[in-house]
Amino acid sequence: QKEVEQNSGPLSVPEGAIASLNCTYSDRGSQSFFWYRQYSGKSPELIMFIYSNGDKEDGRFTAQLNKASQYVSLLIRDSQPSDSATYLCAVNTGGFKTIFGAGTRLFVKA
Amino acid sequence: DTGVSQDPRHKITKRGQNVTFRCDPISEHNRLYWYRQTLGQGPEFLTYFQNEAQLEKSRLLSDRFSAERPKGSFSTLEIQRTEQGDSAMYLCASSRDENQPQHFGDGTRLSIL
Numbered sequence: 001q002k003e004v005e006q007n008s009g010p011l012s013v014p015e016g017a018i019a020s021l022n023c024t025y026s027d028r029g030s031q032s033f034f035w036y037r038q039y040s041g042k043s044p045e046l047i048m049f050i051y052s053n054g055d056k057e058d059g060r061f062t063a064q065l066n067k068a069s070q071y072v073s074l075l076i077r078d079s080q081p082s083d084s085a086t087y088l089c090a091v092n093t094g095g096f097k098t099i100f101g102a103g104t105r106l107f108v109k110a
Numbered sequence: 111d112t113g114v115s116q117d118p119r120h121k122i123t124k125r126g127q128n129v130t131f132r133c134d135p136i137s138e139h140n141r142l143y144w145y146r147q148t149l150g151q152g153p154e155f156l157t158y159f160q161n162e163a164q165l166e167k168s169r170l171l172s173d174r175f176s177a178e179r180p181k182g183s184f185s186t187l188e189i190q191r192t193e194q195g196d197s198a199m200y201l202c203a204s205s206r207d208e209n210q211p212q213h214f215g216d217g218t219r220l221s222i223l
Contacts, residue, residue: 004152032209043201043214044153051209088152094165095186100152101160 003027004091006101014109019076021104023089026070032063032092033072037085038103044088048074079108112136114215116202122221123192130188131218135204142185143212144172144177145201153201159185189220197222 012023013019021035032051050056050063050072054059062075072091076083086103093099115134123129135142140161145153156175158166161182171177174193179185189196199219203212 008150034211036214043199043217046211046213049211089214090152092209094161096143096158097155098143098212100145100154102150102152 002101003093003099004101006021006087006089006104008072008102010106010107011104012107012109013079015081017108018105019079019083019108021074021087021106022072023072023074023088023091023101025089025091025093025099027091027093028070030067030070030091030093032098033063033082034090034092035061035063036088036090036100037076037083038088039085042068049075062103065073079106080098081108081110084108114202114213116200116215116218118218119216119219120219122223125192125194127192128188129220130186130199131202131220132183132184132186133202133215135202137214139204139206139213140182140211141205141208141210143177143205144185144187144221145203145205145212147199147201147217151156155157156187189191192220192222194222196220 019033035048064073088103089101099101142159144156154164159179199217200215205212
């Protein structure tokens, strides 16, 4: 089992819809959770982070964390074609160690 | 924040040559990380510095790889006797603390001919 798992996609949604991206992790002691957006050929860009169970909203983005289920998700409301990218889930398992998933590719159709 | 800066952006070299990459972290960040990313994968951890101390190295980092962070400021990653399998994007990131968000530079894309 990979330490951080994501569906590779592609996930295709129409413009204006809600995109739901999911991530599971194996280390129950994980404390910090991050979502990065990566456009093709570019470096990862931080878009959300969450430390506590529940929801955290920032503009069109909502991160959801359920530590009991070892599950973290990212919702993108009113998806735009410019949101088309690969979304990386990253989990800090303690100390310096942050493990990245392989990413989910999102396509938003105009 | 001026952001994390990496140089060069692209490096093309022949197999067997040595290459060196530079990373300048965000100025108030004392944690610095190097990652390698290949197509379709997430960033893979290579090494970590807290100030000038290199506290962890991945087993991915063979003896051909070395990293330094003199005086706890910029860092360099050197690859000696490059191999085809070293072709990848090399990413540098920095953070204020270990469980704080890491901010990435633009990366250095290495191509081995």
